[in-house]
Amino acid sequence: MQIIENFSLKHLNTFGVEAKAKYFVQLNSTQEIIDFIRDKKFAPHNTLILNGGSNTLFTQDFEGLVIKINNVGWEIVKQDQEHVFIKVSAGENWDNFVSFTIYSDFAGLENLSMIPGNVGAAPIQNIGAYGVEQKDHFHNLEAVNIESGKIRVFDAKDCKFGYRSSIFKTGLKGKYIVLSVTYKLNKKAKLNIEYGAIRNELKNMGLEENITITNVSQAIRNIRGSKLPDPEKIGNAGSFFKNPVVSKEKYFALLEKHPKITAFPDENNKYKIAAGWMIDQLGWKGTRRGDAGVCETQALVLVNYGNATGSEIVSLANEIQQSVNDAFSILLEPEVNIV
Ligand SMILES: Cc1cc2nc3c(=O)[nH]c(=O)nc-3n(C[C@H](O)[C@H](O)[C@H](O)COP(=O)(O)OP(=O)(O)OC[C@H]3O[C@@H](n4cnc5c(N)ncnc54)[C@H](O)[C@@H]3O)c2cc1C
Numbered sequence: 309m310q311i312i313e314n315f316s317l318k319h320l321n322t323f324g325v326e327a328k329a330k331y332f333v334q335l336n337s338t339q340e341i342i343d344f345i346r347d348k349k350f351a352p353h354n355t356l357i358l359n360g361g362s363n364t365l366f367t368q369d370f371e372g373l374v375i376k377i378n379n380v381g382w383e384i385v386k387q388d389q390e391h392v393f394i395k396v397s398a399g400e401n402w403d404n405f406v407s408f409t410i411y412s413d414f415a416g417l418e419n420l421s422m423i424p425g426n427v428g429a430a431p432i433q434n435i436g437a438y439g440v441e442q443k444d445h446f447h448n449l450e451a452v453n454i455e456s457g458k459i460r461v462f463d464a465k466d467c468k469f470g471y472r473s474s475i476f477k478t479g480l481k482g483k484y485i486v487l488s489v490t491y492k493l494n495k496k497a498k499l500n501i502e503y504g505a506i507r508n509e510l511k512n513m514g515l516e517e518n519i520t521i522t523n524v525s526q527a528i529r530n531i532r533g534s535k536l537p538d539p540e541k542i543g544n545a546g547s548f549f550k551n552p553v554v555s556k557e558k559y560f561a562l563l564e565k566h567p568k569i570t571a572f573p574d575e576n577n578k579y580k581i582a583a584g585w586m587i588d589q590l591g592w593k594g595t596r597r598g599d600a601g602v603c604e605t606q607a608l609v610l611v612n613y614g615n616a617t618g619s620e621i622v623s624l625a626n627e628i629q630q631s632v633n634d635a636f637s638i639l640l641e642p643e644v645n646i647v
Pocket residue numbers: 322356357358359360361362363364377398423424425426427428429430432433434435436437476484485486487536537538539544545546547645
């Protein structure tokens with residue numbers, strides 16, 4: 309493995325912003341990751357783990373060591389009549405893995421089709437879409453402690469999964485490198501197609517009964533393809549902000565003032581307000597500040613039209629945050645990891 313100095317990260321983040329890593333290393337196998345961490349040569353350096361770069365926004369050069377995770381592959385480690393357990397390397401592309409599960413008729417991850425990024429990042433923010441979160445099919449993960457080099461297995465309880473959150477974004481932030489994740493999938497599908505958009509798309513596809521996971525995955529791909537900008541064509545990291553969760557009282561007060569507000573009750577008797585709806589109401593969709601902009605089709609997504617810097621994108625995000633706070637008394641929290 310080779311350590312490179314002053315390495316450009318422009319092509320390793322889906323926002324496509326320029327930033328340099330003082331030191332950069334790519335680790336291509338699980339053993340290489342473990343050996344590198346145990347060899348304390350780089351221990352005093354500030355480290356940043358980079359995987360697919362689709363949830364990271366660089367606002368400056370990184371004055372430490374960026375470790376790019378490149379271990380790939382998966383294996384079925386256990387199965388019974390109902391379930392199959394698949395252990396997937398952290399650097400494996402998420403959607404490649406999801407496509408394999410669909411092809412193999414292993415159900416559970418179909419609603420999470422077409423999410424960019426790699427498997428090791430999926431538990432970090434507990435990725436979710438269309439009524440499913442990765443925690444719903446998570447079995448455990450293996451991670452190496454960056455300081456001690458010890459390997460630890462985390463089950464779902466240890467990970468403290470929440471809405472776009474886990475212990476790796478809170479108490480253990482920056483302490484572990486996820487090496488692999490094991491998912492527990494169903495041999496018999498229990499479809500989750502209650503989201504209006506999925507039903508409508510299935511209908512558009514002429515499908516109303518005998519729906520399979522392949523159909524659901526295709527419906528999700530169609531919906532995502534029509535709404536979300538492709539990072540290959542225009543820099544972005546998906547939803548820039550989380551949907552804020554408010555108390556029932558706050559929700560009803562907002563509803564009185566804004567009868568069309570879009571919100572969903574959550575499992576804790578609170579309400580998740582659609583951040584995109586609020587941003588859209590305030591007229592931000594399509595706004596541009598130089599090359600930093602708000603996506604024209606989805607107000608929750610900030611985009612880089614070409615040469616925006618990370619700071620310019622953050623500065624636009626701050627303006628949006630302020631305007632939402634002024635209008636709705638809600639402080640939006642970024643979902644993207646700002647470095
Ligand atoms: C068009 C688009 C649509 C998107 N849609 C969704 C969506 O529907 N739902 C959703 O939840 N997200 C969505 N995202 C966000 C993103 O795809 C996910 O968060 C994804 O899991 C990020 O993976 P990554 O490998 O690119 O992460 P990176 O950006 O490389 O890393 C993200 C964070 O995880 C940490 N990390 C990564 N790998 C490891 C590891 N092995 N060990 C320890 N820490 C690690 C990094 O340090 C960083 O803090 C979308 C993004 C885009 C561009």
